[in-house]
Structure formats: C-alpha cells, structure tokens
Amino acid sequence: MPEAALDFSGEAPAAQAARIADLNARYEHHGATAVLERALKDPQAGRLTLVSSFGAESVVLLHLLSMIDRSTPVLFIDTMLLFPETLAYQQELAERLNLRDVRVIRADDIALARQDPDGTLHQFDTDACCDLRKTVPLQRALAGFDGWITGRKRFQGSTRATLEFFETDGPTRIKVNPLAHWAPEDVRAYMDENRLPRHPLVARGYPSIGCAPCTSPVAAGEDPRAGRWRGQDKNECGIHIVDGKVVRRSDPMTDPVSEPTPLAANAPEPVPEPVIVTDTGFASDDWAAKAVLDLGSDTDPAAVDLGSAPGLIRIEFPSFSDGRGFSIARQLRLRGYQGRLRAKGHVIADQYTMARRSGFDEVEISADLATRQPEAQWRFRANWQVHDYQSRLRQG
Amino acid sequence: MYQYNDFDRAFLASRNDQFRDQVQRRIDGSLTEDEFRPLRLMNGLYLQLHAYMLRVAIPYGTLNSAKMRQLGMIAERWDRGYGHFTTRQNIQYNWPKLSEVPDILDALAEVGMHAIQTSGNTIRNVTADHFAGAAADEIADPRPVAELIRQWSTDHPEFQFLPRKFKIGVTGSPNDRAVVKSHDIGLRMIRNDAGEPGFEVLVGGGLGRTPMIAKVVRAFLPRADLLPYLEAIVGVYNLLGRRDNKYKARVKITVHENGIDKIRAMVEEEFLKRKPLFSGVDQEVLGDIEAQFAPPAFKSAPIDAFDAAYAADPVFRDWCDTNLAEHKAPGYAIASISLKKHGATPGDASAEQMRVMADLAEQFGHDELRISHEQNVVLPHIHKSDLPAVHAALKSADLATANIGLISDIIACPGMDYCSLATARAIPVAQEIAERFKALKLEHDIGPLKLKISGCINACGHHHVGHIGILGLDRAGVENYQITLGGNHTEDAVIGERMGPGFAYDEVTDAIERIIRTYLAERSSPAETFLDTYRRIGTAPFKAALYDKETVDA
Numbered sequence: 020m021p022e023a024a025l026d027f028s029g030e031a032p033a034a035q036a037a038r039i040a041d042l043n044a045r046y047e048h049h050g051a052t053a054v055l056e057r058a059l060k061d062p063q064a065g066r067l068t069l070v071s072s073f074g075a076e077s078v079v080l081l082h083l084l085s086m087i088d089r090s091t092p093v094l095f096i097d098t099m100l101l102f103p104e105t106l107a108y109q110q111e112l113a114e115r116l117n118l119r120d121v122r123v124i125r126a127d128d129i130a131l132a133r134q135d136p137d138g139t140l141h142q143f144d145t146d147a148c149c150d151l152r153k154t155v156p157l158q159r160a161l162a163g164f165d166g167w168i169t170g171r172k173r174f175q176g177s178t179r180a181t182l183e184f185f186e187t188d189g190p191t192r193i194k195v196n197p198l199a200h201w202a203p204e205d206v207r208a209y210m211d212e213n214r215l216p217r218h219p220l221v222a223r224g225y226p227s228i229g230c231a232p233c234t235s236p237v238a239a240g241e242d243p244r245a246g247r248w249r250g251q252d253k254n255e256c257g258i259h260i261v262d263g264k265v266v267r268r269s270d271p272m273t274d275p276v277s278e279p280t281p282l283a284a285n286a287p288e289p290v291p292e293p294v295i296v297t298d299t300g301f302a303s304d305d306w307a308a309k310a311v312l313d314l315g316s317d318t319d320p321a322a323v324d325l326g327s328a329p330g331l332i333r334i335e336f337p338s339f340s341d342g343r344g345f346s347i348a349r350q351l352r353l354r355g356y357q358g359r360l361r362a363k364g365h366v367i368a369d370q371y372t373m374a375r376r377s378g379f380d381e382v383e384i385s386a387d388l389a390t391r392q393p394e395a396q397w398r399f400r401a402n403w404q405v406h407d408y409q410s411r412l413r414q415g
Numbered sequence: 416m417y418q419y420n421d422f423d424r425a426f427l428a429s430r431n432d433q434f435r436d437q438v439q440r441r442i443d444g445s446l447t448e449d450e451f452r453p454l455r456l457m458n459g460l461y462l463q464l465h466a467y468m469l470r471v472a473i474p475y476g477t478l479n480s481a482k483m484r485q486l487g488m489i490a491e492r493w494d495r496g497y498g499h500f501t502t503r504q505n506i507q508y509n510w511p512k513l514s515e516v517p518d519i520l521d522a523l524a525e526v527g528m529h530a531i532q533t534s535g536n537t538i539r540n541v542t543a544d545h546f547a548g549a550a551a552d553e554i555a556d557p558r559p560v561a562e563l564i565r566q567w568s569t570d571h572p573e574f575q576f577l578p579r580k581f582k583i584g585v586t587g588s589p590n591d592r593a594v595v596k597s598h599d600i601g602l603r604m605i606r607n608d609a610g611e612p613g614f615e616v617l618v619g620g621g622l623g624r625t626p627m628i629a630k631v632v633r634a635f636l637p638r639a640d641l642l643p644y645l646e647a648i649v650g651v652y653n654l655l656g657r658r659d660n661k662y663k664a665r666v667k668i669t670v671h672e673n674g675i676d677k678i679r680a681m682v683e684e685e686f687l688k689r690k691p692l693f694s695g696v697d698q699e700v701l702g703d704i705e706a707q708f709a710p711p712a713f714k715s716a717p718i719d720a721f722d723a724a725y726a727a728d729p730v731f732r733d734w735c736d737t738n739l740a741e742h743k744a745p746g747y748a749i750a751s752i753s754l755k756k757h758g759a760t761p762g763d764a765s766a767e768q769m770r771v772m773a774d775l776a777e778q779f780g781h782d783e784l785r786i787s788h789e790q791n792v793v794l795p796h797i798h799k800s801d802l803p804a805v806h807a808a809l810k811s812a813d814l815a816t817a818n819i820g821l822i823s824d825i826i827a828c829p830g831m832d833y834c835s836l837a838t839a840r841a842i843p844v845a846q847e848i849a850e851r852f853k854a855l856k857l858e859h860d861i862g863p864l865k866l867k868i869s870g871c872i873n874a875c876g877h878h879h880v881g882h883i884g885i886l887g888l889d890r891a892g893v894e895n896y897q898i899t900l901g902g903n904h905t906e907d908a909v910i911g912e913r914m915g916p917g918f919a920y921d922e923v924t925d926a927i928e929r930i931i932r933t934y935l936a937e938r939s940s941p942a943e944t945f946l947d948t949y950r951r952i953g954t955a956p957f958k959a960a961l962y963d964k965e966t967v968d969a
C-alpha cells in the first residue's frame with residue numbers, strides 16, 4: 020500500500036498550526052526574495068530543502084535560491100520516466116546556477132521491481148505510478164528536513180487559489196511557497212529579465228512538464244496544466260498534499276488522450292555510411308587507395324613510417340574538440356607526405372576549413388553526422404582558400 | 416594605428432556570417448550544445464551566471480575615438496549602458512541577448528573590431544604594454560608585432576582546438592607593464608650585442624591555480640623568425656599538452672612536467688621544419704603595419720598654462736602627480752584615467768564616460784586611447800598645455816580619480832557577483848578597501864602599491880603578482896580570504912607568499928589596514944615603497960600584525 024506513506028494522521032497539532040500562523044503573519048508583507056532569504060535562516064522554519072521538478076517554470080525559484088545560498092539542498096525527483104530534455108536541462112541549470120547540493124531522488128530498486136517490473140504501471144494506474152516513483156521517494160528524502168520550498172503559485176488552479184507563504188505538511192513539517200502570489204506575467208518577466216534558460220520543451224508546446232508518458236502538448240487557449248495526465252481525472256501527482264491529505268483536483272478533461280509529439284521531427288533521408296566530404300560535397304568512399312594507414316590522435320607524426328608510402332593516411336578525430344589531428348596533418352605534410360590525407364571521425368562542418376588548411380584532402384564522417392549536418396552545411400565552408408590570414412603571411 | 420584593409424574587413428564579414436549561421440544551426444539542431452559551445456566561445460560569447468556575456472577584443476589595448484564611441488553605443492543600445500574593461504585589454508558586456516549578438520558583432524566590424532578568440536581553447540587576444548608608442552623608456556613599439564601576431568593567430572587552422580587557452584603578451588620596454596612573464600608566451604623586444612632587433616622568448620607562465628613564472632626558451636630570436644618560432648611552440652604544445660585533465664592542460668604544466676630543456680629541444684627542431692613555410696612575406700606585412708604605427712605629429716607649444724594650473728589648483732596637481740607618466744616627446748605626458756573611483760566597480764565605464772574619453776582623445780590626444788591590464792583607460796599623447804582642459808572634462812564626467820598605482824587602484828575580478836566560477840565576492844572587497852583608505856587619507860602617503868583580488872583560484876584578478884594579493888575562497892560555504900604579500904608582475908616577476916590562515920569577509924579590510932600600518936611603521940623613509948620594505952624586512956612583522964593579537968593591540 021504505497022498510499023500509507025502519505026497518510027499523516029489527521030489535523031496538524033495546535034503547536035504546528037500556531038507556528039504556521041505565526042510565520043504567515045510575520046512574512047505577510049514580504050516579497051518572494053525576502054521570504055526565501057529569511058526563511059532559510061529562520062529558526063522557526065528550520066532546516067529547509069527546495070524540491071524542484073526542473074520543469075517549465077522551475078528556473079525562477081532555483082535562480083532565486085542560487086542568488087541567496089547555492090549550498091541549500093535541492094531535491095530533484097527522477098522518476099526514470101522523464102523526458103531526456105528534462106534530464107539535460109537539470110544538468111544545465113545546476114551547472115549554470117552553480118547549485119552545490121542537488122540530490123537526485125529515485126524510487127528504490129526493490130519497490131520498482133515489485134510494483135512496476137516492466138515499467139507499464141503508468142498505463143493502467145497513474146496514481147500508483149506517481150506514488151511509487153515520486154511521492155514515496157520524496158517523503159523518504161524529506162525525512163531529514165523541517166520543511167521544503169516549493170514553486171507553487173495561486174494562479175495555478177483552484178486548489179492553490181488560497182495558497183499562503185507557509186503551510187503545514189503533516190504534523191511537524193512545513194512547506195514554504197515564496198512564489199505564492201506571483202502571476203504568470205511575473206514569472207515570464209523574471210525569466211526574461213534574468214535571461215534564464217527555458218526548458219526546451221516549453222517552445223514545443225509543453226507549458227507544464229511531468230513524466231514523458233503522461234505529458235502531452237497543450238493547444239493555444241488550453242489550461243497550461245491540461246497536458247498533464249490528459250484525459251484523466253487527475254491534476255496533481257500527490258506530492259502536494261493539503262493539510263496532511265492528498266487532494267486531487269478534479270477538473271473535467273474532455274480532450275482525448277494524445278501521444279507526446281515525436282521529438283525528432285522531419286528526419287532527412289538516411290545517408291549511406293561512411294560519407295567522404297570534399298570541396299565538391301558528399302560522396303561515398305571510392306576505395307581507390309590500395310593501402311590505408313590509420314593513425315590515432317596521439318600519434319607522434321615524426322615517428323610515422325612514410326617510407327611504405329601508403330595510398331591513404333587517415334587521422335582519427337575521437338572528438339571534434341581534440342585538435343591534435345590538425346597539427347599531425349601539418350607535420351606529415353612538412354615531412355613531405357604528398358599522398359591522400361583524410362580526417363576521420365567527429366569533425367564538424369565548421370572545422371572543414373581548418374582541416375583543408377592544415378593539409379587534409381578530405382573528411383570522413385558517419386552517416387549520423389552527415390544527417391545532422393547535411394551537405395549544404397559543409398559546402399558553405401568549402402571556400403577555404405579565401406579569407407585566410409595564413410596564406411597572406413606565407414605566400415609571395 | 417592599424418587600419419583594417421579590405422582583406423580584414425572581408426574576413427570579419429565572412430566570420431560574422433558564419434556565426435550568424437552557427438546560431439541558426441544550433442537552434443535547428445544541426446549543432447549540438449557541445450559542438451556549439453566552442454564555436455560561440457571562439458567568438459567571445461560566454462554563458463555566465465545571469466546571462467550571456469560578450470567579450471570584445473581590444474587588440475594590444477589600442478583604440479581610437481571612433482572605436483571607443485562605438486563601444487559606448489553598443490553599451491547603450493544592447494546592454495545596460497555600461498561595459499567592463501578587463502585585465503586582458505578586453506571589454507565585456509554582461510547583458511547581451513543571444514539573438515542580438517550577431518548584430519553587435521556587425522556593429523563592431525563597422526569600426527574594425529571583433530570578439531574573435533577572446534575565449535575558447537585558442538590563441539587569445541594579444542596584449543601589449545599600454546604605454547606602447549608613448550613611454551619614454553621604450554626600446555621599440557610592440558604593437559606592430561602584436562598586430563602581426565593577431566593576424567597570424569586569427570583563425571589559425573591548426574590552433575583552434577588547443578588543449579587549453581593560450582595567451583601571448585609583448586613588451587617593448589625593459590620595464591615590463593604587460594605582465595609578460597605570466598603569459599603562455601611572453602615576448603620581450605630586445606637587441607643583441609650586434610644591435611639587431613629581436614626577442615627574448617619566454618614560455619609557460621601563468622597564474623590560475625598553479626601560478627608559474629615563464630621560463631626563457633630562446634634568449635635571442637631574430638625578429639624575422641618570430642612567426643615560425645611561435646608556430647613551433649604552439650605546434651609542440653598542441654600535440655604534447657595534456658587533454659586528460661583541464662587543470663593540467665595549460666602550457667605552463669607541459670613545461671613544468673617535461674622540463675624547459677626538453678621543450679626547447681622540441682621547439683627548436685620544429686622551428687627548423689616550419690621556417691621554410693615563411694618566405695619573408697610576413698616581414699613585408701610587418702613593414703606595412705609598422706608604417707601605420709608611425710608616431711603622430713607631436714606639436715610643440717608652451718606649457719605655461721600647465722605650470723600655472725599645476726601651481727594654483729591642488730586637485731589638478733594631485734591628479735598630475737598620480738596619474739601622469741613620462742612621455743618620450745618633449746612637452747607631452749601620458750595621462751591615465753582611473754576606472755577605480757572609490758566605491759565603484761573596478762573597470763566599469765558608462766556609455767557616457769566612453770563618449771567623453773573618445774572626445775578627449777579626438778580633441779587633445781591624437782585620436783588615441785589605450786586600455787591597460789590594470790583596467791584603466793590611457794590617453795597616451797596629451798600635450799601638457801591641454802592637461803588642464805582634459806582634467807576639467809574628466810572631472811565633470813566623474814573620471815578624475817587621482818589614484819593610479821595607489822592602493823585603491825585595485826585589480827579585481829568580477830567575483831561571485833557575476834562569474835559562475837567564483838567562490839567569493841571580489842568587487843565589494845575592493846570597494847570597501849578603497850573606501851577605507853580614502854577615509855584614512857593615507858593613500859598618497861602609502862605610495863605605489865599593487866593590490867589585486869581574485870574571487871577564486873583561477874586568479875583572474877592576478878592576486879599572485881600583487882604586492883598585496885587577496886584570494887577569495889569558499890570554505891565550507893563561508894567566504895574566506897587568503898592574503899599573499901610580495902608578489903610582483905613586472906620584469907622581475909615573483910609569486911607572492913601566502914601569509915597564513917585566511918580571513919572572513921568582514922575581517923579583510925582590517926587585515927589589510929594592519930599590513931599597511933606595519934609598512935608605514937617599518938619603512939626606512941617615505942621613499943621606500945611597500946614592496947622594497949617587504950623585501951628588506953621579510954614576512955615576520957607582517958605575520959605578527961596579521962595574527963598576533965598583542966602586537967595589534969599594542
């Protein structure tokens with residue numbers, strides 16, 4: 020019974036109610052920053068953590084926190100069903116904002132194996148899935164804290180319409196909602212003014228972002244949270260509980276269930292592997308070379324045996340940021356090698372000019388890269404002989 | 416001053432087109448964030464704590480009024496009305512929008528400026544003595560050579576993806592104002608016994624978490640061999656430098672781990688191979704560049720007005736005594752404009768201030784301005800008879816702070832207020848120290864003193880080579896400031912010595928005052944500088960003042 024973990028017994032005790040009332044009275048006329056800044060140091064609030072989904076609007080609260088105390092623990096619940104974009108965004112934000120203590124919370128393996136062994140629970144019982152992957156792990160992670168900071172706002176729906184800065188969460192824990200009084204335009208303005216990076220899915224029609232299977236895009240004019248658990252009588256995952264009880268808002272959702280839009284749209288036609296790039300564009304390998312000498316990027320060019328005069332030397336680029344291959348090519352040319360010289364691996368179109376100027380004749384790339392950076396992008400850089408400071412300083 | 420020719424302009428236009436295209440290709444997914452990152456960095460665009468930051472190169476720190484005005488225009492139109500001059504003779508805009516950056520780059524190109532290779536693992540903006548072409552102690556103007564290096568290093572096909580960033584500094588004066596010994600390659604323009612011009616070439620200097628003084632790799636390099644020799648050094652480094660650990664990737668570590676003798680042998684061998692690539696055309700280009708750096712037509716005029724103002728106006732006199740340096744032309748002075756007003760952010764200038772400085776350069780200064788690595792602006796050629804008018808204009812623009820070279824002329828990195836790497840605040844510390852010594856009215860009594868503050872171990876504030884260095888660290892979530900003494904950035908460069916345990920944020924200014932009071936008590940005469948006193952008496956009296964309660968209270 021995963022719900023058991025949510026069952027805080029009855030009303031908060033009187034002392035807790037008095038504490039909440041006192042906190043709300045003391046902070047009544049404060050703004051978000053002041054509430055957050057002071058609550059973090061307020062003995063009555065105790066030890067706080069920020070719980071963030073790293074979703075559509077999370078960056079606002081995370082940024083506020085990073086300005087005040089970036090060592091505050093931040094809990095991020097990885098349900099293991101999140102969009103890859105969310106995971107990447109989580110990493111990016113943590114790095115950009117220099118958050119020092121981001122803790123990734125996951126369901127434990129045993130519970131997962133028992134309750135959702137094949138990862139399909141969400142298809143037949145979304146509540147149970149939320150409890151297993153979000154609510155229970157979070158409750159466990161919150162055990163060491165006196166309270167947690169959330170980004171919830173009054174405008175987000177009827178259950179949140181009377182949200183205060185402080186509310187109780189069970190008999191002893193509190194929730195702090197610094198953004199309670201913010202309007203949607205405040206959120207937008209804050210993000211604009213601070214040039215904060217947006218979750219990449221927002222631009223693709225997801226104003227509220229949860230797990231991939233249960234989040235779909237929202238059409239213009241729809242409630243921003245309409246894409247969450249679309250078609251179900253469910254609008255909260257269960258981690259936000261009012262006065263110790265799970266309250267699930269029931270907004271009638273009449274739209275049919277729709278799948279999330281595929282992330283990689285309009286994929287170009289597949290390209291046969293490998294692709295050889297020259298000044299004239301893409302081609303297949305002509306396999307004309309009788310012998311090929313493959314050199315790693317850690318090769319000492321002075322030690323390469325050129326006596327065997329292979330028809331083709333390929334120099335490996337394990338990563339586009341490893342620029343050793345350019346110097347190896349130049350040094351082989353300086354040693355007098357006049358055969359074909361090919362850069363092979365992760366070379367991007369923007370480096371084509373560098374490769375040609377360093378002495379390479381051609382570049383060999385994978386079909387994947389050729390798909391992502393099609394021929395036109397390479398041909399854009401095929402005019403490698405113009406605008407070249409080097410040739411001006413060397414030729415007569 | 417070097418004027419961009421058709422080639423330079425066409426190059427910049429094509430480069431800006433490429434960047435516009437790269438931004439678009441990042442948005443459409445052709446470039447991954449990983450792939451876009453070095454491309455945006457090699458065009459000067461950083462992602463910082465609050466926003467993007469655009470770092471614009473001011474090659475060898477030289478500007479004219481048109482360029483300075485354009486920098487002001489950009490600050491006003493695309494930023495928040497100010498710019499920040501850095502220790503590497505760049506200007507940084509802290510609030511550009513990504514979508515507007517290509518337009519900013521086009522506006523820069525209109526006046527022959529760019530942001531190329533101000534970041535990334537490339538050869539960075541070449542720096543030079545900010546008094547170049549004006550200083551009385553100069554052997555040769557380093558700027559033509561620096562411009563040649565700019566052209567050679569720009570878009571160099573082999574060296575856009577080096578193990579780590581690579582900085583070159585040039586000085587043409589025996590009194591090094593360009594901190595060349597803290598550069599990856601330092602070049603000192605010298606003459607050999609036969610009187611031929613050339614360079615002493617140093618390699619492997621750097622500050623950061625592992626400060627190193629550069630070592631001599633070639634005691635005398637004939638002038639014509641410069642480019643092949645530089646190419647040999649960077650070529651050797653590109654293959655030998657470590658790529659497994661970002662913190663061990665600078666050439667200073669390559670030199671340290673392999674030894675200067677091995678590096679020298681490899682470089683000399685590579686140099687012989689590279690030399691034939693240069694047929695001498697580069698020297699012709701250098702000749703053309705030199706012609707463009709011909710000294711301006713200095714005027715001769717009476718300086719009675721200067722003498723009269725100097726005698727009559729104590730504020731003017733104070734400014735002259737502190738902010739002027741000796742010029743090679745009779746009747747002229749080098750005037751430094753302090754961007755270190757007490758309590759202000761070191762290195763910041765408003766758009767309006769940039770316009771005032773541009774106007775002054777145009778009207779009185781042979782249309783030349785310089786940016787110093789000490790984050791000040793220099794009017795290199797001012798005839799003394801014009802100084803009273805210049806000073807009056809500066810005063811009305813809030814630019815007449817008379818503290819060049821004094822304790823409040825502090826180098827400070829942006830610190831935790833702007834930089835995502837920083838672990839402690841730097842600017843507020845600088846502000847508080849400056850305010851303290853202003854209130855104590857001790858600045859001029861203390862005399863020449865280089866105080867430098869870094870907000871993390873990357874040492875952008877050059878604290879290692881400050882006479883007094885302050886390094887802000889994060890100790891278990893609390894800012895902690897370590898103090899070093901005795902560092903020096905000039906031709907006899909030395910890394911400062913750490914005194915002992917660090918100080919809390921609110922204790923730093925008191926600690927600095929205790930150091931200064933010790934100096935004032937111990938100096939043999941008012942003429943003995945802080946650095947000389949420190950060298951004479953050693954660390955003990957300063958440590959006692961810093962850590963020994965009784966001594967302090969006595």
